[in-house]
Amino acid sequence: MDEITSATRSFFIDIALQKGIKPKEILKDDIGRNYIKPLIDNGYLFANNASSEYGHGVVNGDNVPDKFIEIIDVASAQEIVIASDGYPKLFPTLKESEAYLKDVLLKDKLLCKEHKATKCMVEGNISFDDRTYVRFKVN
Numbered sequence: 001m002d003e004i005t006s007a008t009r010s011f012f013i014d015i016a017l018q019k020g021i022k023p024k025e026i027l028k029d030d031i032g033r034n035y036i037k038p039l040i041d042n043g044y045l046f047a048n049n050a051s052s053e054y055g056h057g058v059v060n061g062d063n064v065p066d067k068f069i070e071i072i073d074v075a076s077a078q079e080i081v082i083a084s085d086g087y088p089k090l091f092p093t094l095k096e097s098e099a100y101l102k103d104v105l106l107k108d109k110l111l112c113k114e115h116k117a118t119k120c121m122v123e124g125n126i127s128f129d130d131r132t133y134v135r136f137k138v139n
Contacts, residue, residue, distance in 0.1 A: 001043055001054055002085070002118060005036045009119075010112040012036075023110055030120050032112065040118060077138050086131030088115040094133050101127060 009032035016031055017023070026032070049055035050065035057068025074080055081090050083097065088104050091097045108114035109121040111128055121128050 001039075001046055001056055004054075005039050005043075005118050006116040008039070009033060009036050010116045013110055013112040013120075026110055027120055027123060033119050036118060074138065079135060079137050081133070081135045083134065084130065084132040086127060086129035087133065090133075092135075094135065097133060101131075 009030075012032040012035045013026060013030075016026060021031075046052050046054045046056055047058040047060060048062050048064050048068065050067045055065075055068070057064045079092065081092065083090050087097050087101055089097070089100050091100060104111075104115045105121055105127065111117035111120050117128055119128055
């Protein structure tokens, strides 16, 4: 669902830019986000919904169907890094992941080219989304 909504938002922002709307204006009123808002508002219908082609797994307290569970063999891993989707790309350290995020946000505050997202950077915020980064060593 995020791929569909992010791509659709990016498309509408590109339309706006082609029409001459300035990025500064879009940062104040994200017309792409406004367009996809009904899709996002109804996204809950597809959370853990194995019967829909748009279904996706969500850790929200409900049963997650096997269809959405991916098991990754980490037997040979020395460290494991997991994070929320507030990070466009994960690196072995939080510092590297934060540096990459900062670089993406400097290059593409609208988040419609470098890293397509369902919303843009809001002035005064340090990121476009909440983030969680967990790194642990395996014994």
